[in-house]
Amino acid sequence: MVLNQANLFLIFVINGAIIGLVFDIFRILRKSFKTSDIITIIEDILFWIITGIIILYSIFIFNDGEIRFFMFIGILLGVMLYMLILSQHIIKISVRIILTIKRILTFIFKILISPIQAIYKIIKNILKKPILFCFINIKKTIRQICTKIPKNKTKK
16 A cells, blocks of 8 residues: 555656646747747646646546545645756756757758849849830930820809
């Protein structure tokens, strides 16, 4: 019985560490990508839903749905140990990896988009003068027509 409870306590310490890791995943995303307030609220709700699922799943699978006070102490201990020992390192490494991937993808995107930009500039330079010429002539023609149209003078 005591051995079973010790194993159960250890399982919930691990659950606490997993919850700490899930929390860090959301922190990593916030540090790596700018998010609006509404996205932050959605992430917070999602975190609590995931946390609830983890805890409820573990309670039902490992303890047949029976809730014991020491389970919550185990979860709290697991979160605290994770935050004190691993959290800073995981966040630092993960943010570096994500930012490096973002830089690489941005570089690749710029390389892929540069031919399209060059073609756009060439077409723009080719078409700019004829289009501008047409607009100027249309504008002059409209002015000439407007000056030739007699203005209505009202008689008294």
